[in-house]
Amino acid sequence: MPVGLQLGYTMLTPNALSLDVLSNATKMDEGQRPIYLDMQATTPLDPRVLDAMLPFYTGFYGNPHSRTHAYGWESEKAVEDAREHIAALVGADPKEIIFTSGATESNNMSIKGVARFFGRGGKKKHIITTQTEHKCVLDSCRHLQDEGYEITYLPVNNNGLVDLEKLKEAIRPDTMLVSIMAVNNEIGVIQPIAEIGKLCRENKVFFHTDAAQAVGKIPMDVNAMNIDLMSISAHKIYGPKGIGACYVRRRPRVRLDPIISGGGQERGLRSGTLAPALAVGFGEACRIAKKEMEYDSKRVRALSERLLNGLLSMEHTSQNGDRNHFYPGCVNVSFAYVEGESLLMALKDIALSSGSACTSASLEPSYVLRALGNSDESAHSSIRFGIGRFTTEAEIDYVLKAVTERVGFLRELSPLWELVQEGIDLNTIEWSQH
Ligand SMILES: Cc1ncc(COP(=O)(O)O)c(C=O)c1O
Numbered sequence: 314m315p316v317g318l319q320l321g322y323t324m325l326t327p328n329a330l331s332l333d334v335l336s337n338a339t340k341m342d343e344g345q346r347p348i349y350l351d352m353q354a355t356t357p358l359d360p361r362v363l364d365a366m367l368p369f370y371t372g373f374y375g376n377p378h379s380r381t382h383a384y385g386w387e388s389e390k391a392v393e394d395a396r397e398h399i400a401a402l403v404g405a406d407p408k409e410i411i412f413t414s415g416a417t418e419s420n421n422m423s424i425k426g427v428a429r430f431f432g433r434g435g436k437k438k439h440i441i442t443t444q445t446e447h448k449c450v451l452d453s454c455r456h457l458q459d460e461g462y463e464i465t466y467l468p469v470n471n472n473g474l475v476d477l478e479k480l481k482e483a484i485r486p487d488t489m490l491v492s493i494m495a496v497n498n499e500i501g502v503i504q505p506i507a508e509i510g511k512l513c514r515e516n517k518v519f520f521h522t523d524a525a526q527a528v529g530k531i532p533m534d535v536n537a538m539n540i541d542l543m544s545i546s547a548h549k550i551y552g553p554k555g556i557g558a559c560y561v562r563r564r565p566r567v568r569l570d571p572i573i574s575g576g577g578q579e580r581g582l583r584s585g586t587l588a589p590a591l592a593v594g595f596g597e598a599c600r601i602a603k604k605e606m607e608y609d610s611k612r613v614r615a616l617s618e619r620l621l622n623g624l625l626s627m628e629h630t631s632q633n634g635d636r637n638h639f640y641p642g643c644v645n646v647s648f649a650y651v652e653g654e655s656l657l658m659a660l661k662d663i664a665l666s667s668g669s670a671c672t673s674a675s676l677e678p679s680y681v682l683r684a685l686g687n688s689d690e691s692a693h694s695s696i697r698f699g700i701g702r703f704t705t706e707a708e709i710d711y712v713l714k715a716v717t718e719r720v721g722f723l724r725e726l727s728p729l730w731e732l733v734q735e736g737i738d739l740n741t742i743e744w745s746q747h
């Protein structure tokens with residue numbers, strides 16, 4: 314019997330438990346929407362951010378690159394103020410912040426940009442990344458492979474962390490770039506960014522980090538961490554969707570081949586008219602994140618502990634990723650003997666995901682969990698809980714109760730669970746092939 318149990322209504326035994334559990338699973342009062350716990354996919358816009366943006370959709374409509382009149386100057390001033398807020402959050406100089414459409418573009422720009430600039434002449438052609446990066450990093454690397462570059466996709470330990478010794482061994486004389494993310498979007502593990510930065514600097518290799526899930530949530534400092542390039546996204550930190558930034562170090566200078574050419578805006582690295590409203594919103598989101606990071610962190614940590622303690626007190630439940638080095642706002646848990654998609658269906662009153670938003674349409678088990686050594690079954694039975702600035706204790710308590718009840722319910726339906734309850738070790742069973 315495959316573990317992929319479907320929650321088919323014909324399978325239900327109409328006892329009091331099933332009726333109660335399932336009616337709650339799909340009940341949404343008029344006007345009420347699911348509890349939002351998918352903060353890694355995106356975060357709600359902070360109302361303070363919207364307030365800052367609105368004037369740039371009405372009166373202040375000038376092109377920030379227009380130099381000949383006040384409409385341009387006022388937009389330009391707002392964009393430059395925003396750039397300062399972003400730079401201040403990561404310890405950079407504002408001149409080192411290049412606006413982009415988001416972290417996807419920043420990752421493409423960094424990886425392809427460095428490769429194509431420094432790959433000229435053919436002396437350097439090697440890049441190191443890890444198997445648990447976001448798809449846009451992995452895919453940028455795949456494209457470069459087609460262009461003749463060589464890529465090492467480093468495996469990670471079972472806890473999701475990079476082995477620094479293995480990274481050191483992987484560096485070659487022709488290595489030009491190491492790209493390793495700061496916080497993983499599926500399991501929340503925090504890589505040892507400062508140590509990786511030091512290693513790269515000692516070996517004269519550029520260091521890029523995809524910090525889409527880190528900036529604004531944990532302290533990031535480009536100088537203390539020896540980061541040369543860093544991708545940032547506004548919509549992960551209560552800012553608007555469609556804007557992000559790439560930090561590009563000036564000393565020692567990192568040169569890039571631009572992927573978007575044209576009017577030469579953004580130091581010639583990213584042509585095109587900037588969107589002042591989005592830039593202003595991004596800046597305000599960074600200003601708030603810097604001011605409130607400590608407060609937000611404390612709240613998120615407390616809610617996360619409450620949720621994790623509750624979930625892990627259920628039997629056959631485990632957390633994915635390192636238990637000490639992870640961002641508490643991203644909690645990834647495996648519920649053995651429950652199929653993840655069925656559980657998500659049974660938790661329709663809670664907006665959750667089993668992994669990244671861009672791969673959530675596929676039923677493939679997560680490649681990140683597979684890289685940690687999880688079995689297909691375990692990867693399939695995992696759910697990510699994303700906690701954020703506006704999550705409340707009441708929501709966490711509701712979620713805990715719902716998950717406990719519905720996992721229990723689905724397990725009751727599972728023949729595997731029945732065997733486990735009888736004390737049979739499933740690994741000793743020889744399944745007949747059909
Ligand atoms: C780690 C990571 N990198 C990159 C991205 C892409 O960011 P954006 O939506 O700004 O392009 C995301 C989010 O989707 C992410 O979590």
Ligand code: FES
Nearest residue numbers: 354669670671672
């Ligand atoms: S692009 Fe956001 S999760 Fe993949």
